[in-house]
Amino acid sequence: MSKNSKVLNLKDKISGREADLSLCNLTEVPVRELALYTKATFVDLSCNNITFLPPEFCNLIHLVKVDLSKNQLTCLPDELGNLTSLQHLDLYNNKLSVLPVSFSQLRSLKWLDLKDNPLEVELAKAAGDCLDEKQCKLCATKVLQHMRVLQDEVDREQEKRLLKEKELEKKKEAKQREREAKEKEARKKEKAEEKEKRRREYNSQMAVAANREKQMKKNEERKKKNGQAADKKAAMESAPKPGRSLIGLLFKLLLLLLLGLAGVAAACHLTDLQKEAMCVPVNVAVDYGLSWAREQQGVLRQLLQNLSAAAKEFVESQHASKN
Numbered sequence: 001m002s003k004n005s006k007v008l009n010l011k012d013k014i015s016g017r018e019a020d021l022s023l024c025n026l027t028e029v030p031v032r033e034l035a036l037y038t039k040a041t042f043v044d045l046s047c048n049n050i051t052f053l054p055p056e057f058c059n060l061i062h063l064v065k066v067d068l069s070k071n072q073l074t075c076l077p078d079e080l081g082n083l084t085s086l087q088h089l090d091l092y093n094n095k096l097s098v099l100p101v102s103f104s105q106l107r108s109l110k111w112l113d114l115k116d117n118p119l120e121v122e123l124a125k126a127a128g129d130c131l132d133e134k135q136c137k138l139c140a141t142k143v144l145q146h147m148r149v150l151q152d153e154v155d156r157e158q159e160k161r162l163l164k165e166k167e168l169e170k171k172k173e174a175k176q177r178e179r180e181a182k183e184k185e186a187r188k189k190e191k192a193e194e195k196e197k198r199r200r201e202y203n204s205q206m207a208v209a210a211n212r213e214k215q216m217k218k219n220e221e222r223k224k225k226n227g228q229a230a231d232k233k234a235a236m237e238s239a240p241k242p243g244r245s246l247i248g249l250l251f252k253l254l255l256l257l258l259l260g261l262a263g264v265a266a267a268c269h270l271t272d273l274q275k276e277a278m279c280v281p282v283n284v285a286v287d288y289g290l291s292w293a294r295e296q297q298g299v300l301r302q303l304l305q306n307l308s309a310a311a312k313e314f315v316e317s318q319h320a321s322k323n
Contacts, residue, residue, distance in 0.1 A: 010030065010034070014037055014040050017039060017040060017041050018043075018044065019034065019037065019040040019042070019043045020044045022044045022046040022067070023046075023048070026048040026049065026050055027049050027050060028050060028051075029045060029050060029053060029054065031054055031056045031057050031059075031060065034060055035060060039062075041062055041063055041065065041085075042067075043060075043063060043065075043066050045066070045067060045068050045071070046069045046070050046090070047069075048070075049072055050068065050071040050072060051071075051072045051073065051074065052073065052074070053073070053076060053077050053080075055078075057077065058079035058080055058083055059082065061082060063085060063086055064086065064087050065086075065089075066088070066089055068089075068091055069090045069091065069092035069094070070093045070094075071094055072094065074094075074095045075096065075098075076096070076099060076100050076103075077100065078102055079100075080100050080102050080103055080106070081102030081103060081105030081106060082102075082105075083106060084105070084106070084107065085108055086106055086108060087110050088109075088110070088111040089111070089112050089113075089140075091112070091114055092115050093115070093116040094116075095118060096114070096118070096119065097118050097123075098119075099143070099147060101151050101154050103143070104147035104148040104150070104151040105151075109140045109144060111133075112127075112136060112139045112140035112143055113130050113136050113139065114130065114139060115129070115130050115131075123143070123146060126139075126142040126143050126145070126146035127139050127142070127143055128142065
């Protein structure tokens with residue numbers, strides 16, 4: 001205990017189950033040294049200058065009786081309730097105004113002295129005067145009851161706080177789930193829109209390709225038809241009609257023949273060649289032809305007369321039938 005020079009050897013201060021550290025001018029409790037002597041269940045720390053108890057002091061669960069009277073304590077550690085074996089606690093003449101809520105867990109406490117402390121009103125009322133043994137025992141009972149009420153209130157507040165925190169957490173989780181659901185729905189919608197966009201683009205490309213192919217087919221068919229028509233026209237123009245070309249050819253040949261014959265006949269009949277031997281048959285043929293034509297003229301005249309008479313009779317018969 002380097003800071004407490006007056007206490008040179010804790011072993012010298014221990015007698016049986018009691019460690020007497022009173023009037024040692026201590027400013028702090030030698031917790032580490034006390035922890036080594038678990039048989040010392042009564043520790044007297046009265047009449048010193050101790051201002052606080054460290055949390056480690058509450059690990060000395062073997063303590064049954066503790067005297068901290070006439071010190072400068074302003075508060076006690078929140079872990080004080082860990083001293084479950086504590087039965088006797090003397091806090092006379094300190095500077096305490098409140099006790100930690102864990103004080104209610106000192107279920108073995110049977111004696112308590114809180115005189116000459118600036119206690120808050122409700123705690124002072126529960127503590128009472130504590131002028132004798134009976135009152136100190138009553139003080140322990142009433143203070144424990146008071147602290148249990150405070151503990152219940154703290155527990156309720158803590159429960160409310162926990163419920164509120166849980167509700168907030170649930171709301172937060174619900175909002176998170178809602179946000180995630182919206183994001184998921186947005187992603188799903190975006191994917192659907194993207195898919196629909198790709199589908200429309202694909203359909204548009206297919207339609208353009210189909211129209212292009214259809215137009216190409218139409219152009220090919222048009223070209224083919226135009227080519228066939230041109231070929232047909234050219235063939236028709238280039239290939240003369242068999243009947244008309246043959247008749248024309250025959251007519252031309254006949255015409256040439258007639259012209260030739262007429263020329264020969266004229267040369268043989270009107271020129272000095274008529275006396276030649278080759279013109280004799282020509283002149284004979286011309287004379288025969290002329291005589292045949294004169295004969296045919298009479299026949300033609302008779303035919304015309306017959307036709308005229310037949311027509312007249314037909315008209316008269318038609319007129320008679322109408323009457």
